[in-house]
Amino acid sequence: xxxxxxxxxxxxxxxxxxxxxxxxxxxxxxxxxxxxxxxxxxxxxxxxxxxxxxxxxxxxxxxxxxxxxxxxxxxxxxxxxxxxxxxxxxxxxxxxxxxxxxxxxxxxxxxxxxxxxxxxxxxxxxxxxxxxxxxxxxxxxxxxxxxxxxxxxxxxxxxxxxxxxxxxxxxxxxxxxxxxxxxxxxxxxxxxxxxxxxxxxxxxxxxxxxxxxxxxxxxxxxxxxxxxxxxxxxxxxxxxxxxxxxxxxxxxxxxxxxxxxxxxxxxxxxxxxxxxxxxxxxxxxxxxxxxxxx
Numbered sequence: 001x002x003x004x005x006x007x008x009x010x011x012x013x014x015x016x017x018x019x020x021x022x023x024x025x026x027x028x029x030x031x032x033x034x035x036x037x038x039x040x041x042x043x044x045x046x047x048x049x050x051x052x053x054x055x056x057x058x059x060x061x062x063x064x065x066x067x068x069x070x071x072x073x074x075x076x077x078x079x080x081x082x083x084x085x086x087x088x089x090x091x092x093x094x095x096x097x098x099x100x101x102x103x104x105x106x107x108x109x110x111x112x113x114x115x116x117x118x119x120x121x122x123x124x125x126x127x128x129x130x131x132x133x134x135x136x137x138x139x140x141x142x143x144x145x146x147x148x149x150x151x152x153x154x155x156x157x158x159x160x161x162x163x164x165x166x167x168x169x170x171x172x173x174x175x176x177x178x179x180x181x182x183x184x185x186x187x188x189x190x191x192x193x194x195x196x197x198x199x200x201x202x203x204x205x206x207x208x209x210x211x212x213x214x215x216x217x218x219x220x221x222x223x224x225x226x227x228x229x230x231x232x233x234x235x236x237x238x239x240x241x242x243x244x245x246x247x248x249x250x251x252x253x254x255x256x257x258x259x260x261x262x263x264x265x266x267x268x269x270x271x272x273x274x275x276x277x278x279x280x281x282x283x284x285x286x287x288x289x290x291x292x293x294x
Contacts, residue, residue: 069255070218070236070244075173076166076251082174083110083164085120087181089138095184101141101153103160105132105179110164110172121171121204123161124149126280128207131165157182157189159279161202163221169205170251171221178202178221192279199225199232199276201268203283209293212259216287218252220266230271237265245269257289 088104090096105120112119112133121129122144130148132139141160145153161180164172171177182194202221210216218236225232227249234246238254239262246252268281275282 065258066256068238068242068257070238070242071253071255072246072248073251073253076170078172078174081109082177083172084108084176085110085162085164085179087160087162087179090181090183092181093183095186095188097186100143101183101185103139103141103144105135105139105162107135107164113167116167118167119165120162121165121169123202123204124153125159126203126283128285129165129204131169153185155186157184157192159194161221163202165204169207169217169219171204171219173221173249178223180223194279197224198278199223199268199270199281200278201234201266201276201281201283203266203280203285206254206262206264206287207285209288209290210257211293212289212291214289216254216257216289218254218264222249222268225268225276232271232276233269235267235269237267239263240265259289259291261286261288 084107086106088106089102103122105122107120110118110120112135114133115131117133119131119133120135122132122139123129124141124145127149130144142153145151159180159182161178163178166172180196182196200223202223204221205217205219220234222232222234227233227247229247235243236246237243263284263286265282265284267283268276268278270276
């Protein structure tokens with residue numbers, strides 16, 4: 001079985017200093033610094049510019065890139081009753097010894113549609129989600145893993161997590177809008193433990209490639225825990241340089257990221273700042289910001 005990584009969650013608006021620019025991002029001028037007093041050259045005894053209009057070194061230099069920011073958004077409201085999702089197959093704890101794994105889902109109150117419409121996120125272990133837009137027939141999980149994740153479903157214990165997602169990939173953050181199953185493919189993985197009733201983080205976004213200058217969704221699902229400044233929170237670390245805590249379960253956005261491959265780590269922490277035990281509560285994913293994502 002492929003190695004399972006841990007995941008974590010939390011919400012809050014945080015502004016952070018930028019990493020050194022790696023090129024490719026749109027540059028914007030700095031906001032005025034209110035601590036600096038604007039005075040003329042005469043006031044401070046600077047020589048007047050020559051008639052030739054020579055530019056100073058400051059005028060020659062380009063403004064620094066805007067700072068990288070992690071900005072809290074607002075939940076997209078639900079119209080009508082909250083959706084729900086169930087995993088009908090495989091059953092929890094079963095072992096599939098022959099053939100492929102059949103994944104059967106039941107989604108209610110959430111109309112699925114072709115891209116870029118509503119769908120559900122299917123997450124195998126701690127890998128990037130697979131967007132599913134039709135659950136009218138059983139899904140071949142082996143084929144989905146091969147097509148979307150680029151490898152065969154490995155032998156051993158696996159966990160599948162599912163939740164509804166909007167067209168822009170924001171998760172539905174409601175009780176009942178989440179389902180999970182643990183099963184064994186051909187054999188059971190020794191030593192794997194998962195408490196399905198314990199606080200759990202499920203990573204969702206960012207994923208894949210984003211054009212330079214795009215506002216990037218940071219999103220996840222939290223189970224059996226409520227995020228707050230005094231309680232559970234999701235700690236993030238971007239490129240091992242920019243860190244903060246999310247203490248409100250709302251979508252967040254990454255702004256002004258430079259063109260390069262980025263690494264995002266999320267950890268679910270308790271009220272004392274300790275990592276919550278669990279195979280998915282400390283998770284790291286990579287994504288790309290590029291001039292072109294073709």
